[in-house]
Amino acid sequence: MAPVPNPRVLFASIPSGYPVPGENTKYDDSEKIDLENIELKGGYITRTVLLSPEPWLRERMRDPSIVSYGTPMRMGLPIIGPGLMKVLRSEDPKIKEGEFLYGTIPWQLYIVHPWDGWKPYPPGSLPDYTVDMDHGIFNKVEKLPGGKDWTSLPGVVGIAGMTAWMALKEHGDLKKGETIYISTGAGAVGLMVCQFAKFAGLKVIASTGSDEKVKYLLEEIGVDHAFNYKTTNVDAALSKWGPIDVYWDNVGGPTLDAAILHCKVNARIIACGYITEYNGQEKYGVKNLAWLFKKRIKIYGILLPDLIPKWLGPFFEEVYKLLSEGKLKTREHIVHGLENADTAWVDMLQGKHLGKTVVVISDADA
Numbered sequence: 030m031a032p033v034p035n036p037r038v039l040f041a042s043i044p045s046g047y048p049v050p051g052e053n054t055k056y057d058d059s060e061k062i063d064l065e066n067i068e069l070k071g072g073y074i075t076r077t078v079l080l081s082p083e084p085w086l087r088e089r090m091r092d093p094s095i096v097s098y099g100t101p102m103r104m105g106l107p108i109i110g111p112g113l114m115k116v117l118r119s120e121d122p123k124i125k126e127g128e129f130l131y132g133t134i135p136w137q138l139y140i141v142h143p144w145d146g147w148k149p150y151p152p153g154s155l156p157d158y159t160v161d162m163d164h165g166i167f168n169k170v171e172k173l174p175g176g177k178d179w180t181s182l183p184g185v186v187g188i189a190g191m192t193a194w195m196a197l198k199e200h201g202d203l204k205k206g207e208t209i210y211i212s213t214g215a216g217a218v219g220l221m222v223c224q225f226a227k228f229a230g231l232k233v234i235a236s237t238g239s240d241e242k243v244k245y246l247l248e249e250i251g252v253d254h255a256f257n258y259k260t261t262n263v264d265a266a267l268s269k270w271g272p273i274d275v276y277w278d279n280v281g282g283p284t285l286d287a288a289i290l291h292c293k294v295n296a297r298i299i300a301c302g303y304i305t306e307y308n309g310q311e312k313y314g315v316k317n318l319a320w321l322f323k324k325r326i327k328i329y330g331i332l333l334p335d336l337i338p339k340w341l342g343p344f345f346e347e348v349y350k351l352l353s354e355g356k357l358k359t360r361e362h363i364v365h366g367l368e369n370a371d372t373a374w375v376d377m378l379q380g381k382h383l384g385k386t387v388v389v390i391s392d393a394d395a
C-alpha cells in the first residue's frame with residue numbers, strides 16, 4: 030500500500046487572547062505514513078477516532094517560562110489532548126489490533142506508539158503542583174452502556190464526567206434538600222454536575238450563555254432554575270432562588286463574587302475553573318472574600334488528577350449503573366474532521382456549543 034497522508038494540527042504560536050485557528054494553530058497534511066510497512070519496534074500503531082477539545086489546552090499554550098498547574102505545550106509539535114484511538118497493528122503483547130484506547134494523544138490521524146514526540150521532563154524540573162499533561166495514560170475502553178455512541182465517551186468517562194462526580198464526592202458534602210448553583214451549567218462539566226446534584230436530591234440553579242441552553246437545562250436536564258447570565262444579573266437570580274449551600278465555580282470573576290454573597294453559613298465552593306481569565310482577559314479582583322470567614326464558607330480548589338486514585342473505582346460503578354438504567358443524559362456538540370478541530374476548540378472556549386464538544390476524526394467501525 031502506498032504511503033497515505035498523516036495530517037496533524039500543530040501548536041504554531043502563543044495566543045494573546047482567544048486562539049486564532051490558522052495562526053496559533055496550523056493544520057498540516059504534508060507528512061505521509063506507510064501504514065503496513067512502518068516499523069513498530071515492539072509498539073503499535075493507532076488511527077485517531079475522536080478528539081475532545083477542552084479548556085485546559087488553552088492554559089498550556091503559554092510561554093514555557095510561566096509555571097502553572099500543567100506543563101506547557103511544545104511549539105511546532107501537534108496539540109496534545111484527550112482522544113480515542115483504534116489499534117491498527119500491534120507488536121505489543123498487551124495491545125491487540127481492533128482495541129480502542131482513550132488517553133492524551135497528539136492531534137494527528139495516525140500515531141506510532143510510543144510516539145517520538147513525547148519528551149520526558151527531567152526529575153525535579155517541575156514544581157510539585159505541576160502535572161505532566163503530555164503523558165496521558167491510555168485506558169482500554171468499550172462503548173458506554175445504555176446504547177450510547179462512541180461520541181458520548183469523552184463527556185461521561187472522560188475529564189468532564191470524572192471531574193464533576195469526583196469533586197462533588199470529595200468536597201460537595203451534598204445533602205438532600207440543599208441548594209447548589211452551577212455556572213456554565215450547559216457545558217461538558219456543568220451538565221454532569223447538574224445531573225449528579227439532582228440525583229442527590231438538591232435544588233439546582235444553573236447559569237449559561239444563551240436562551241437555547243437555558244431551555245435545554247430546564248426541559249431536558251430538569252434543573253429547578255436556569256438563567257442566561259448575559260441577560261440576567263447573577264445577584265438578582267440568586268436573590269430570587271438562593272441562598273445556596275454549594276457553588277460549583279467554572280468561571281471565577283464577578284460570578285464568584287455574587288455567589289459568595291448568596292452562600293449560607295458553612296457553604297462549600299468548588300473552584301473547578303476560571304474561564305473568565307483563560308483568554309487574556311483582565312483578572313477580576315474578588316471583593317467579597319471577607320464573607321468566607323463571616324459565614325464559615327469553605328472553598329476547595331480541585332484538579333482531577335488528584336482525585337482519580339481515590340475515586341476511579343466507585344465512579345465507574347455508579348456512572349455505569351446510571352447509564353445502564355438510562356438515567357444519565359449525554360449531549361454532544363459534534364464536529365467532523367481533523368481540519369476543523371482547532372476551530373471547534375475555539376468555538377467551545379467561546380460557548381458556541383451545548384454539552385460536550387467532540388470532534389470525529391475517523392470512522393470507529395472502519
Ligand SMILES: NC(=O)c1ccc[n+]([C@@H]2O[C@H](COP(=O)([O-])OP(=O)(O)OC[C@H]3O[C@@H](n4cnc5c(N)ncnc54)[C@H](OP(=O)(O)O)[C@@H]3O)[C@@H](O)[C@H]2O)c1
Pocket residue numbers: 083084085188189192212213214215216217218219236237238239242279280300301302303304305331332333334377378379380381382384385386
Ligand atoms: N479543575 C479541573 O480538574 C477541571 C477539569 C475539567 C474542567 N475544568 C474547568 O471546568 C470548566 C468547564 O470546562 P468544560 O470542559 O466543561 O467546558 P465547557 O463548559 O463545555 O465550555 C466552556 C464554557 O465556558 C463558558 N464561558 C466561556 N467564556 C466565559 C466567560 N467569559 N464567562 C462565563 N462563561 C464563559 C461558555 O459557556 P456559556 O454558554 O455558559 O457562556 C463555554 O461553553 C472550565 O473552566 C475548565 O477549565 C476543570
